[in-house]
Amino acid sequence: MSVDETSDEAASPLGEALAEFARHLGAERGLSPHTLRAYLGDLQDLSGYCATIGLTGPQELDVAVLRAWLARQHALGRSRATLARRTAAVRAFTGHLHRRGLIPDDPGVLLGTPKRGRDLPTVITQEQAGRLLDTVDATGPAGLRDLAVLELLYGTGIRVSELCGLDVDDLDTVRRTARVLGKGGKERTVPMGEPAARAVQDWLRAGRPALATEDSGPALFLGTRGGRLHPTSARRIVHDRIAEVGDVPDLAPHGLRHSAATHLLEGGADLRSVQEILGHASLQTTQLYTHVSAERLKQVHRQAHPRAAD
The missing domain is CATH 1.10.150.130 (Tyrosine recombinase, N-terminal domain)
Incomplete structure (x- = not known):
């Protein structure tokens, strides 16, 4: 109007x-x-x-x-x-x-001001994450790349833009760390687990050489034409691979980041360490995931405790 x-x-x-x-x-x-x-x-x-x-x-x-x-x-x-x-x-x-x-x-x-509610991020369970990563068809260059993309997104909690901005030299598969350029040009080092390091090594050994061209440069992840993988393509990879599994909620790459943060806290990681891994400027942003974990615990309690409904 x-x-x-x-x-x-x-x-x-x-x-x-x-x-x-x-x-x-x-x-x-x-x-x-x-x-x-x-x-x-x-x-x-x-x-x-x-x-x-x-x-x-x-x-x-x-x-x-x-x-x-x-x-x-x-x-x-x-x-x-x-x-x-x-x-x-x-x-x-x-x-x-x-x-x-x-x-x-x-x-x-x-008049009072209604408080804006902050929606809790959608996350998958640890079992669903394991099923997703264990069932990805990693045959061929694209399959090797897609598995490495998923393993890194979930295994490190990095943003999709950070993932697509990675160069080959940014990863240390021996020490299992990745050097990430985050928001505001701030650089941080994040750890990754053995499955992620192994998936990246397989991609670098048998996948990337098949897609690389003279114009690929140092980009870690490549598209089908040999250029640096675009965030839009990475999002499509996540959606498509989740759809192949079935019985796993559809997530964007940021959903894997949410899931990684939630699972870290559920596993006993302290809030400050998770903040450093995620690259949050404020601890308050990271505290959102404590509410996610609390909701998950309450859900388990409601389903399992004999007096939860009283």
Whole structure:
């Protein structure tokens, strides 16, 4: 919905106030078109709600009306993120009305802000990870590459962009470490297990030479035409190989990273070490995986404990 469309629909004092606020948002606050559309859509919904309960003027807006509208949004299944944005839009609107003298008090300041929920990442179990990696068809150059890609993503927890940026010399298969260039150009060394090191060695010995061309350069992983493997291709490899296994949830490469972090913590790794392995700038980001582990433990408890349902 555009500012002009909002202006055309102004057929009541509240509608006129909304149209004027739309012009204010577009001209004075410099919001992005996306945010402007979202705010105006939220407020148009509020205006429609007010019309259904017989309110036509901005002076009739009070905290009870606003809370009732937000409660209706919640009952309709709106997400926490949507509720938080709609609360922000209403606060901006009522604050503007108060500053313009159209309402004596600002009811928006009395609204609480819904906390944005953070979805827990989807992870696979350790058994599912083992089944995936143990059943990959590693015949031929592409098969050897795909197995090495999966083993490294899960075995090190690195990002798909980091994986595709690896050069041959970045891996030390003897010491079983990888030198990774992460976000912000920060370099870190991550450990990898024996299966990952073995898969990479097999790829380097019997797979990469078959795909390499004069233009391959030092890239560790190559596409079918010999160029550096692109993250899009790596994502397709993960999806396709998981689909071949069956009974394993479909994951993107980041899902294997989530799974690796969760399994490290489930195995007793300390949070700070996992932070270093993943390359997180903040420990708070890594703490998300402790909630994943707790959810998994609760699930096991619910399924196995005789009094879990009490």
